[in-house]
Amino acid sequence: MRTFDYTQELPVVDGQPSAKAIDDVVSKPLDTKPGKVWKILITITSLMLLVGGGALVWTFYKGIGVWGNNQPVSWGFDIVNFVFWVGIGHAGTLISAILFLLRQRWRTGIARFAEAMTIFAVMCAGIFPAIHTGRAWLDGYLFPYPNANHIWVNFTSPLLWDVFAVSTYFTVSLVFWYIGLIPDFATLRDRTDNKLKKTIYTIFSLGWRHSTRHWQHYEKTYMILAGFATPLVLSVHTIVSFDFAVSVIPGWHTTIFPPYFVAGAVFSGFAMVQNVLIFVRQAFNMKHIITIKHLERMNQIIILVGTMVGYAYAMEFFIAWYSGNQFETFTFINRAFGPYAWAYWIMVSCNVILPQLFWSKKIRTTIVPMFIIGIIVNIGMWFERFVIIVTSLSRDFLPSSWGMYTPTIYDLGILMFSFGLFFTNVLIFVKTMPSVSISEVKAVVDGAQPSHRGGGHHE
């Protein structure tokens, strides 16, 4: 067996690139004309956006009657997609905030990207609650403001908590992301010769001077924001799970939901970040900054939270039997063997069984299999939300009011729209902003910190 010196930290960036080299690598996608692959991809995602946007416009024009939602399944793709996208967002905050507080220095290479994905995912998520109200132009009423009708929102409703949680999450993620970008914008401002770029970077860098007197407050604020983002991210999916857990529908009314949802969110989010990172490091030649070790660690977290999700599935079944509640028992038997059993078994095999392949070191350090498993996990997690929402609603207490749910082409169109929006944003992001934090990566390169102060890696 290999011996390992645990007193030394591993280098988080391969080799010892100079600060200038890091600038060059990170800003290369910003300084070069888009390549062929990028153009093809943005064409595809824009088409998804456009065609899916047609479904969205038709929904606005005709109303949500064009969707498959019905009675009893009054929540369909709209809420499935909402929970799915909010979940995707969680990985970003986990990487940028929780791993920051845990002093996991390997996060620096991927944090910026993960934060951007959080913001785009929450944007996608936000579409669905906004449009499922039917008349999206009246959504201002979701917020408590003194209106002419002299009525207020219901502060005891989880749906209202959701409005606060998701909008807070989006705002704080955006602020956190922007704060991280300020020094990088300053670096870009000082290296570009292009007048337009210079103006844009000057505006967004706010006049940052890399002053230690500023770094001091900056670092403290960054830590405070990380400290707030950590409970925030846990609260967001907890509150999303309250949308279900606070109701009395069998299969929803369980106390396991908050941790179960948070674990599922991190699970799907990590899979998505891993997928997109593989694409970025491949496309922009950042293999030494986003190393295979990063991806391996992400895969380790995927197997951890995936197993937690598997535990939750098992525990739901156990409680359904142990509670002796016939409706609860029926709901779970119905999930596994009822008309939606196909969705249930897709969920179990994608989320619990296939990720176990990551126990093999070879699989979790090889690009192609890990990419495929990442996609599979996200398919599984989408189906998890589908199973939870649709099976519980379609068959609850009274057999006389049972009904089936079939999505229409407009449901699928809007789902495609959200994917188009997400990937278009990702593609625009990697070409317009530093997708790796320049200042943070410079700070963790070997030899970047004063030698007598214990920073960095010693051979």
Add this chain to the structure above:
Amino acid sequence: MLTERSRRIGEADIMNKKIYSIGGLFDTPDSIIHAAEEAVKEGYTKFDVNTPYPVHGMESAMKLKPSLIGLVTLFVGLSGAAFAFMFMYWVSVVDYPLIIGGKPFFSWPAFVPVTFEVTVLSAAVGTVAVMIAMFFKFPNNAHPLHDTNYMKHVSSDRFGLNVVAIDPLFDESKVKDFLSRAGAKDIEIFYEPERKPIRVFDPKFIGLLVVIATVTAGVTYFTLNKLLYMPPFTWMAEQDRLSSQSQNAMFTDGFGMRNPVEGTVARGFTPYEFKGQPDSVVRNLSNPLPFSKEVIDRGKMRFDTYCSPCHGYFGKGDSRLNGQFPNPPTLHSDKVRNWPDGNIYHVITNGQNVMPSYDKQITRDDRWAIIHYIRVLQRSLNAKDTDLETKK
């Protein structure tokens, strides 16, 4: 080495410029830490170190006081929490109390999630806003260090130390000497930029403001007053139903509003016994309501609604209908004054000459209340001497 800025200004001008600071560049983190320690030893207090990333130990090398930004977070966060909680209390208990799920109005556990979210939101946004605007005094793109060779390097791969001219020990040659002793390369002098007056009253700027204001007002007006009344925004309002006070082709008489079917008897009511008979047969009908202020107020309201269009607000027969109907006679005539209450009730219920029956529109009690009010109107024009006495 000449900077871009100094090249722009020209050598001759430089001589008249005020010095902002003198700075030099260092190559390694060790050397910049060492330089910062030396600057402190030298007694400089107004100096700054610029590094492309935060260098560990620099704060203690520069002898900086710990950042107090956390206090801002504490204050803003607690304010947000208190505001959110008290606001929800006020909404749910004071302004708009609603019983939800049989819970008390003040269900504080349900207020926890929103309180938490508002705390996080206000603390995060507040801290960042205060840091940028008050701690950093940003945005500041006119700072003397911008667009210099020094800034180009500290932005990327080197470390800079600059001593600012406001330092009490500042002396151009001594600082230069100190920097070269500390190992700095590329020592550079930074000059204060010329302050250009801010031209708020520039016609172009005012023109821009006018254009922005016009466009904003126009778009807002169009959205709120026009757009929201166009399809599909009006589709909720387009319904197949009868609207009150409007025509409807469904009925032969064209009225949208309907009367009860002839002969309908409301539950608990006896039909009016003299219906359709001349008023000479009416007897034994006396006003059941007391002659009180409430009844008279009610009667005035009903009279003004149903009677005044023809009879006038004071019963003088001065119709407001511009001759569309023949004016009715005054209610102050001896004939009407001497009628018993039952006779007036009969006319309201049954109609008389051109006047239709009002028994469908006005309830029985309201009719009697109107009669009391008519008596008040009549008395006002024919007061008795005793009225003056009671006034005493």
